[in-house]
Amino acid sequence: xxxxxxxxxxxxxxxxxxxxxxxxxxxxxxxxxxxxxxxxxxxxxxxxxxxxxxxxxxxxxxxxxxxxxxxxxxxxxxxxxxxxxxxxxxxxxxxxxxxxxx
Amino acid sequence: xxxxxxxxxxxxxxxxxxxxxxxxxxxxxxxxxxxxxxxxxxxxxxxxxxxxxxxxxxxxxxxxxxxxxxxxxxxxxxxxxxxxxxxxxxxxxxxxxxxxxxxxxxxxxxxxxxxxxxxxxxxxxxxxxxxxxxxxxxxxxxxxxxxxxxxxxxxxxxxxxxxxxxxxxxxxxxxxxxxxxxxxxxxxxxxxxxxxxxxxxxxxxxxxxxxxxxxxxxxxxxxxxxxxxxxxxxxxxxxxxxxxxxxxxxxxxxxxxxxxxxxxxxxxxxxxxxxxxxxxxxxxxxxxxxxxxxxxxxxxxxxxxxxxxxxxxxxx
Numbered sequence: 001x002x003x004x005x006x007x008x009x010x011x012x013x014x015x016x017x018x019x020x021x022x023x024x025x026x027x028x029x030x031x032x033x034x035x036x037x038x039x040x041x042x043x044x045x046x047x048x049x050x051x052x053x054x055x056x057x058x059x060x061x062x063x064x065x066x067x068x069x070x071x072x073x074x075x076x077x078x079x080x081x082x083x084x085x086x087x088x089x090x091x092x093x094x095x096x097x098x099x100x101x102x
Numbered sequence: 103x104x105x106x107x108x109x110x111x112x113x114x115x116x117x118x119x120x121x122x123x124x125x126x127x128x129x130x131x132x133x134x135x136x137x138x139x140x141x142x143x144x145x146x147x148x149x150x151x152x153x154x155x156x157x158x159x160x161x162x163x164x165x166x167x168x169x170x171x172x173x174x175x176x177x178x179x180x181x182x183x184x185x186x187x188x189x190x191x192x193x194x195x196x197x198x199x200x201x202x203x204x205x206x207x208x209x210x211x212x213x214x215x216x217x218x219x220x221x222x223x224x225x226x227x228x229x230x231x232x233x234x235x236x237x238x239x240x241x242x243x244x245x246x247x248x249x250x251x252x253x254x255x256x257x258x259x260x261x262x263x264x265x266x267x268x269x270x271x272x273x274x275x276x277x278x279x280x281x282x283x284x285x286x287x288x289x290x291x292x293x294x295x296x297x298x299x300x301x302x303x304x305x306x307x308x309x310x311x312x313x314x315x316x317x318x319x320x321x322x323x324x325x326x327x328x329x330x331x332x333x334x335x336x337x338x339x340x341x342x343x344x345x346x347x348x349x350x351x352x353x354x355x356x357x358x359x360x361x362x363x364x365x366x367x368x369x370x371x372x373x374x375x376x377x378x379x380x381x382x383x384x385x386x387x388x389x390x391x392x393x394x395x396x397x398x399x400x401x402x403x404x405x406x407x408x409x410x411x412x413x414x415x416x417x418x
Contacts, residue, residue, distance in 0.1 A: 027131035043145060044131045045112075045152025048124050052162025068130035 010040050012050045014089075017059065017074065017082040024063055024073035027051075054078065108146045109136075115153035119169045123162070158405070167416045174336050174409040179326040181343035181402025184350060184395035185233050186318055191391060192226050218360040225353040229346060236342035237261060237318075240325065243335025250330055257321050264314035268307045275303035333417050340410040343403035350396040357389035 019025060019033045031042050051072060054060040059078030063071045074082070109132055113125060132145055156162075163169055244250050244258040280295030325331075331339070365382030 027127055028134040031131065031135070043148025043152075044128050044135065045148040045150070045155075047131070048120075048128050049152045049155050049161070052120070052124070052156070056162045065127065068126045070127045 010038055012040075012042060012046055013054065014082070014085060015040060015042070016047070016050050016054065017078055018086075020060060020072060020074040021079070021082065024071040026069040026071045028069070030072070109142060109149065112146045112149035112153065115150060115157075117153075117157055117160070117163070117169075117173070119163050120153075120156050123164075160409070165412075165416060167413065170409055170413040170416055171331065171333075171336060174339070174406060174413050175329055175331060176326045177402050177406035177409050178336070178339035178343050179322045179402070181399050181406050182233065182236060182339075182346050183322050183402075184399045185229060185346060186315060186322070187395050188226070188229065188350065188353070188392070189315060191388060195388070215360055215363045218356045218363065222353055222356040222360065225349050225356060229349040229353070232342055232345045232349065236339060236346075239335050239338040239342070240331070243331040244325070244329060246332060247330045251328075254324055254329060257317070257324060260317040261314050261321060264310050264317060268310035268314065271303045271307035271310060275300045275307065278303070333414065336410060336413060340403075340406050343399070343406040347396065347399045347403040350392060350399050354389055354392035354396050357385050357392055361385035361389055 015034045015038055016030060019030050019037065022033070025033060027044065027047055031044075031047060034040055034042050051060065055062065055072075058075055059081055060072045061075050063073060113121065113129065116125070128149075132149075135145060136142060160173060163173070241258040241262060245255055278296045279300040280297050361382045361384075363382075364385060
């Protein structure tokens with residue numbers, strides 16, 4: 001309820017990149033993994049919007065398709081970008097939690 | 103598993119480059135989601151939002167001249183098509199800028215209204231002139247590209263020919279209209295000419311203008327879908343788009359300002375006041391519709407400018 005009041009806090013780009021850190025995944029397994037990881041139910045419109053953007057920026061790359069299922073994997077640039085972003089988020093989270101404790 | 107009609111329609115909303123690249127896998131994901139119990143309407147809504155974003159942002163679009171030129175085409179159409187809505191709207195204006203009543207006495211606000219009315223009319227004239235300039239460039243571009251089909255090349259000429267026909271009919275009507283002779287001070291009698299034929303010519307000119315309007319709608323839709331234009335035409339189309347947006351906003355501002363002036367006119371003669379308020383309300387409606395058209399045109403011209411930058415860069 002409280003989280004809902006704060007609005008949408010999960011960035012779909014981060015969610016897709018984080019999901020791909022566990023290895024290459026195709027669209028449906030990405031959606032399932034993101035849902036189990038964060039509780040976010042992503043639709044195909046959102047997912048392919050994010051994938052198109054990440055592919056354009058060279059953060060992910062598509063692998064050969066099998067039976068209309070195309071897996072995607074994280075590139076080294078994508079891994080570096082994600083690490084940097086997660087460290088910032090983690091820093092903010094650490095500071096915020098520490099301040100809440102005092 | 104077959105896709106639902108609504109899901110298929112949502113996929114059709116995506117731009118062609120997106121469908122070429124992602125359609126098969128996205129359909130597979132959609133099939134899996136439906137199978138796992140996700141409701142169809144949620145998927146359709148999500149896909150429609152995605153299609154809108156893909157069209158507006160073009161993120162992930164291949165950096166090739168053809169798709170970017172097509173995108174520029176479609177954006178120019180989006181920016182200029184609102185003009186076709188403005189033409190019938192302007193024909194609905196039946197007001198006089200001075201206060202109605204015919205006494206020759208006017209309030210200061212009437213002078214402001216007269217000026218605003220002139221701004222509205224000048225904006226309209228500038229808009230039409232810009233569109234004629236854009237049409238000339240468009241039809242030349244369509245005719246010079248051999249890859250455009252015969253039907254499109256014929257269609258490119260139709261609005262121009264119909265406009266020329268309408269002008270000829272109007273001139274002919276004026277020429278054969280009866281010259282009037284003032285008789286007994288107030289009444290007049292026809293001296294010569296062909297009043298019935300002149301009237302018929304006016305009607306024919308009106309029909310030609312309506313057909314021209316319809317032909318322009320068809321031509322714009324055709325251009326947005328499958329026309330190929332040379333870079334020079336796209337360049338002038340970009341400038342036309344920006345000019346159209348500016349003139350539409352000018353007209354919107356004039357109409358809204360006029361509506362305020364008329365609504366606030368207070369006269370000792372209550373009949374005039376009522377008339378002013380009614381005029382104010384109808385002008386407010388006109389102003390709102392013009393604003394909506396201006397917003398659509400502005401979105402189109404912003405998209406055109408962005409697409410044109412990429413297209414010209416890739417075409418070099």
